[in-house]
Amino acid sequence: MNFVIATLPGDGIGPEVVNQAVKVLSAIGKKFGHQFEFRYSPVGATAIDALGDPFPEETFQNCLTADAVLFGAIGDPKYDNDPKAKIRPEQGLLAMRQQLGLFANIRPVTTFKSLIHKSPLRPDLVEGADLVVIRELTGGIYFGQPRGRSENLKTAYDTCVYHEHEIVRITELAFDYAAKRRKKLTVVDKANVLATSRLWRETVQNMTPNYPDIEVNYMFVDNAAMQLIQWPKQFDVIVTENMFGDILSDESSVITGSLGLLPSASVGTHTSVFEPIHGSYPQAAGKNIANPIATVLSAAILLEVGLGLVEEAKAVRAAVDASLEAQMVTEDIAFNKSKASSTSGVGDWLHDFLLK
Ligand code: IPM
Ligand code: MN
Numbered sequence: 001m002n003f004v005i006a007t008l009p010g011d012g013i014g015p016e017v018v019n020q021a022v023k024v025l026s027a028i029g030k031k032f033g034h035q036f037e038f039r040y041s042p043v044g045a046t047a048i049d050a051l052g053d054p055f056p057e058e059t060f061q062n063c064l065t066a067d068a069v070l071f072g073a074i075g076d077p078k079y080d081n082d083p084k085a086k087i088r089p090e091q092g093l094l095a096m097r098q099q100l101g102l103f104a105n106i107r108p109v110t111t112f113k114s115l116i117h118k119s120p121l122r123p124d125l126v127e128g129a130d131l132v133v134i135r136e137l138t139g140g141i142y143f144g145q146p147r148g149r150s151e152n153l154k155t156a157y158d159t160c161v162y163h164e165h166e167i168v169r170i171t172e173l174a175f176d177y178a179a180k181r182r183k184k185l186t187v188v189d190k191a192n193v194l195a196t197s198r199l200w201r202e203t204v205q206n207m208t209p210n211y212p213d214i215e216v217n218y219m220f221v222d223n224a225a226m227q228l229i230q231w232p233k234q235f236d237v238i239v240t241e242n243m244f245g246d247i248l249s250d251e252s253s254v255i256t257g258s259l260g261l262l263p264s265a266s267v268g269t270h271t272s273v274f275e276p277i278h279g280s281y282p283q284a285a286g287k288n289i290a291n292p293i294a295t296v297l298s299a300a301i302l303l304e305v306g307l308g309l310v311e312e313a314k315a316v317r318a319a320v321d322a323s324l325e326a327q328m329v330t331e332d333i334a335f336n337k338s339k340a341s342s343t344s345g346v347g348d349w350l351h352d353f354l355l356k
Contacts, residue, residue, distance in 0.1 A: 001035070002034070002037070003034060003035070003036050003068070003307055004037045004039055004065070004066045004067050005025070005037065005038050005039065005066060005067065005069070005070050006059075006063045006066035006068070006070070006271070007039060007040045007069075008040075008041055008042070008069060008070070008071045008072065009046075009072040010042075010046060010072040010280065011044045011045045011046055011073060011074050011076050011089060011282075011285075012072075012073050012074075012075060012076070012279070012280025012281050012284075012285045013285050013290035013343075014044075014071075014073040014074070014280060015072060016285075016286075016288065016292070016344070017072060017073075017290055017291075017292040017294070017343065018071075019292075019343075019344070019347065020292035020295060020296060020343060020346060021292065021296050021298065022038055022070075023348065023350070023351045024316060024347065024351060025038075025070075025299050025302075025303075027350070027351045027352075027354035028303065028354060030355060031355060032312050032315075034312075038070075039062055039066060041058060041059035042056065043096070044073075044075065044076070044089040044092050044093070044280075045074065045076035045078070045079065047092060048089060048092075053092075054091050054092025054093075055091070055095040055099070059096075060095075060096070060100075063100055063271050063273070064100070066271055067271070067307060068272055068273075068274060068302045068307060069100075069272065069273040069274065070274055070275075070295075070298070071274065071298075072275070072276075072280075072295065073275070073276065073280035073281070074089045074090065074093055074280060075089050075090065075279060075280040076089055076280070076282065077282050094143075096273070097137050097138055097266065097268075098138055098143065099270075100266075100268060100269070100271060100273065101269030102137050102138060102266040102268040102272070102273060103137055103139070103166065103169060103268040103269070104135070104136065104170050104173050104266065105134070105135040105136075105137045105245065105249070105264060105265075105266045106134055106177070106265045106267065107134075107135070107252070107262065107264045108131075108132045108262070108263070108264075109129065109131050109132070109133065109252045109253060109255070109256055110129075110256065110262075111126055111129050111130070111257075111258065112256070112257075112261060112324060114324050115333055118257030118258070118333065119254075119255060119256055120254065120255070121232070125232065125233070126232060126255055126256050129233050129235075129255065129256060131232065131235040131236060131238060131252065132181070132236070132237050132238070133240070133245060133249040133252050134170065134173065134174045134237060134238065134239045134245075135246065135249055136162075136166065136167075136240070136242050136245060137242060137245075137266060137268075138166075138268070139161065139162050139163070139241070140161070140162060140196070140242035140243055141158050141159065141160040141243050142243065144159035144161035146159055147159055160194065160241075161196070162200065162241065167199065167204070168207065171203065171239060172207070173267075174239035175207070175210075175214055178211075178236060179211070179213065179214060181236050182236040183213055183215060183236070184214070184217075184235075185214050185215070185216045185217075185236070185237050185238075185239060186218075186219055186224070186237070186238045186239070187200065187201065187217070187218045187219070188218075188219050188220075188224045188238055188245075188248065189219075189220065189221065189240065189244070190220055190221050190222075190244070191218070191220070192220060196241065197241070204216065221240070221244045221247075221248070224244075225247070225248065228248065228251055228252055228255060229251075229255065232252075232255050232256075238252075250277075253277055259277070259278055259294075260278055260291035260294055260330075260332050260333060261293045261297065261333075262277050262278075262294050262297070263275075263276060263277070263294050263295070263300070263301050264276070264277045264298065264301075265298070265305055265306075267305070272302075274298040274305075274306060275295075275298055276294030276295045278294055288342040289331055289342065289343060290330065290343050291329070291332050291333065291346075292343050292346055292347055293320055293329075293346070296316065296347075296350060297317070297320060299316060300316040300317050300320075301313070303316065315354060316350075316354075319350045322353055323346060323349055323350055327339070328345070328346060328349045329341060329346065330342070330343060330346060
């Protein structure tokens with residue numbers, strides 16, 4: 001079959017890691033007889049430099065008319081310490097989420113045996129941990145109005161808004177994930193303080209009778225932050241609002257020691273987006289040392305969830321497992337740093353392995 005993949009490498013290490021995922025997808029195309037057309041567009045700081053806009057209209061149209069979006073990373077340190085900058089790379093990400101209607105961000109957190117020693121937690125706490133954080137991505141305090149500064153600039157405000165329909169659609173998706181997994185759903189909120197959280201809780205409570213097989217529990221976000229560290233294995237599917245999800249998904253991703261390996265998917269009303277969760281890592285940009293596995297595994301979810309190619313996705317995951325086994329890995333996770341591979345070296349190995 002023929003597929004169009006909008007390819008948005010973005011900033012920092014984005015282009016290097018996306019190149020490796022493209023290599024892997026090309027190998028899959030050859031192996032399984034598919035034609036992938038990679039249609040490139042700028043996003044983030046790169047797009048500001050080129051076109052003055054972090055999510056240009058042509059990039060949006062590319063995404064809208066593609067079968068899936070493969071995304072690298074955005075962010076550039078030159079904007080981080082300038083709170084007065086009028087245009088910021090991150091606005092490109094938020095615009096993409098809003099315009100493509102990407103209301104759900106799905107971050108699976110799994111453990112890799114060879115990386116457990118990298119976890120900041122005791123091995124017995126993390127070994128076998130397997131959870132998914134489902135974060136609402138187009139509502140809440142990230143987008144609520146009004147927001148801004150008072151005239152004298154001495155006061156600033158953001159508004160957290162949720163509508164019932166936004167809670168229903170993400171919770172349905174979370175229930176579906178739980179049904180396919182260990183059938184446990186944890187709803188994270190701050191219902192002891194926030195009105196929006198009380199609407200979340202009420203809305204989910206009204207939905208639970210439709211899902212009698214799923215065990216639902218509710219946890220305040222501060223407690224959830226603690227429980228994730230104390231006993232991560234208790235979690236199966238976590239669903240939560242935008243800002244809590246931003247924080248808890250970063251926390252979840254480091255507990256297994258596998259930050260450089262974790263992929264994510266953002267799905268919604270238009271084309272879905274697949275991206276690594278590690279960000280633009282500017283210190284490593286251009287050095288050919290960044291770990292491409294999170295992007296390669298994002299390509300695996302792209303195949304499975306975005307294009308419905310389940311066997312192809314399995315082949316990618318098997319190749320990644322083989323590369324870890326063979327210690328064909330970048331320096332961040334190599335046992336012996338002097339024998340570490342480069343970013344492109346790992347991509348080439350995976351490509352060749354798939355076509356063996
Ligand atoms: C993420 C990032 C973004 C967010 C930033 C870069 C705007 O942290 O994808 O989690 O806060 O959503
Ligand atoms: Mn984040």
